[in-house]
Amino acid sequence: MKDPFLAEFAFQTRAIHSHQEPDPTTGAVITPLYQTSTFEQEDAGVHKGFDYTRSGNPTVAALEGCLASLECGKHGYAFASGMGALTTLSLALFQPGDHILVGDDVYGGTFRFFTKVFQRFGVEASFVNMTDPQAVASAIRPETKMIYLETPTNPLLKLVDIEAFVALARKHNLLTCIDNTFASPYLQNPLTMGVDIVLHSTTKYIGGHSDVVGGALILRDDSLHDVIKFHQNSLGATPDPFASWLTLRGLKTLGVRMRAHCENAMMLAQALEAHPAVENVVYPGLPSHPQHELAKKQMKSGFGGMIAVRVKGGEAEARRFMQHLKIFTLAESLGGVESLVEHPGRMTHLSVDPAVKVALGITDNLLRLSVGIEDGADLLADINQALAAVYSTAQVR
Ligand SMILES: Cc1ncc(COP(=O)(O)O)c(C=O)c1O
Known part of the structure; x- marks a missing residue:
């Protein structure tokens, strides 16, 4: 998979143009949605590069090529979900018999797959x-055989x-x-730092x-292709071609969106801290993050849109705060244009063993914000009014 744009152009140009040339047959500027399961063959085994959509489809291939370009990789592979990847x-x-080292606070579905599914096939995972x-x-x-991790982690944003x-x-x-889902390729390109494989839930920022819903794997060298x-x-x-087409459309604005996510999140993090x-x-x-210096070195264009916050009090205060928010929607998932709030202890990390929760710092008063790209002043005002409603204290400035 050759990417003529990789060396020459910056991220946002590649996001819009890489592997997305105007359609050669019609001139359509946007990569068409090839919503077909199969392709005509001129003779048995003679075709234009595609024979069946599970094996390859032009819309899916455009997404795969663009993702590879944005991660500074060579080969991209799209999937129906992050878990599919x-x-x-x-x-x-x-x-069977292989062993994998996995980060101890990876996404719950990843933990579930390694412990409840893959173990049955004789592959053991240790969480470290x-x-x-x-x-x-x-x-x-x-x-x-492999070390598998996320950085920043979920929900406590360890690096x-x-x-x-x-x-x-x-x-x-x-x-x-x-798993580069939290950072997105805009903030961090692990392949350029020597990592072999990057995984994404494209459901999120991408x-x-x-x-x-979608997923991806990206490789830099040919050996695993x-x-x-x-x-x-x-x-x-x-993935279905339509899901790939939607993902490709989202991908075009990734750089612009990530800048807005980062700007809003930084402003809210500072305000909340005060x-x-x-x-x-x-x-x-935030300079108070124990790995702020590493974040500056490793997350080249910003610090992301995710914030973990512990409000004063316990679960009751945390839940009341969420209920008073008007713009932030109480929901799982992350990385969309809209702001979300969730309670990890009761939602995304409910199945985590209570002792492990304590060890990881998932306390009852912990909330996770996925800061969207709405107007920053509106988001701040929303947080202000919700905190004021719960605590009757001074406004966030
Ligand atoms: C960090 C991370 N990796 C992987 C996944 C799984 O992705 P999907 O839901 O697209 O299967 C998720 C889903 O929340 C996630 O947050």
């Missing part, structure tokens, strides 16, 4: 605090030093995979409008 990757690369290189090093076994972890993995001849391509087709967790009703705020862009 993970299951395909796992079935493509591992055999990836911010502790010593713990990671001592968890490596002779049968360990992993990508270059340090790549060095450790290389020393032990292990593959590395980063699609960006909370109207389509054949095996991933083979399993993408064999397992069939491939509010008397707030116990603490976790946002990589």
Whole structure:
């Protein structure tokens, strides 16, 4: 998959044009939606590059090429969901008896897949605090094949030093995979730091409008291309052309949206941190974040749209605050243009063992904000009025 735009143009230009040339037959400026399951063949096995949509489709291929370009990779593979990307990757690369090291606070669905599904096939996962290189090093076994992690993590936005972890993995001849969903390719390109595989839930920032579910894998070198391509087709967790078309449309504005997400989130994080009703705020862009220096080094264009905040009091105050918000919608998921709020302890992380929740810092008063791209002053006013309604304290400034 060749990308003529990669070296020459900046992110936002690639997002709009990479692998999206005007349609050669009609001149359509926007990549057409090839909503077809099959393609005419001139003779048996003679066709224009596509024979059946599970194996390949021009709309899906445009999305795959553009994603590869934005992650500074060479090969992109689209899937029906982020979980479809993970299951395909796992079935493509591992055999019974293999062992994988996984971040201890990865997305709950990832945890569920490794513990409740993949384990049945004889592949064991150990969950490790990836911010502790010593713990990671001592968890490596002779049968360990890969280190899999997220950075920033969910919900507490811990960062992993990508270059340090790549060095450790290389020393032990292990593959590395980063789920880059929270950062998006606009803020962080792990492949340029030596990571082997990037995974996305394109449902989030990449699609960006909370109207389509999808996933992706991206590779930089050729060695894993054949095996991933083979399993993408064999397992069939491939996306529908319309879902790919919607995702591609969202992708065009990723840079613009991410700048707005980051700007709004930084402003709200600062305001929340100064509010008397707030116990603490976790946002990589704040100097109070324990890994702020690493965030500056690793997240090249901003600190993202996710904020974790502990309000004063307990679960009752946290839930009342959410109920008083008018613009922020109480919902799971993240990365859309609209602002969302959720209570990790009761929602996204409900199935996490109570002791693990305590260890990870998922307290009863913790809330997660996915800051959207509405007007920043309106979002601030919304938070102000909701905090004032719960605590009757001074306004956030
Ligand atoms: C970080 C992360 N990775 C992967 C997934 C799974 O993606 P999907 O819901 O598209 O299957 C999610 C979903 O919330 C996620 O937050």
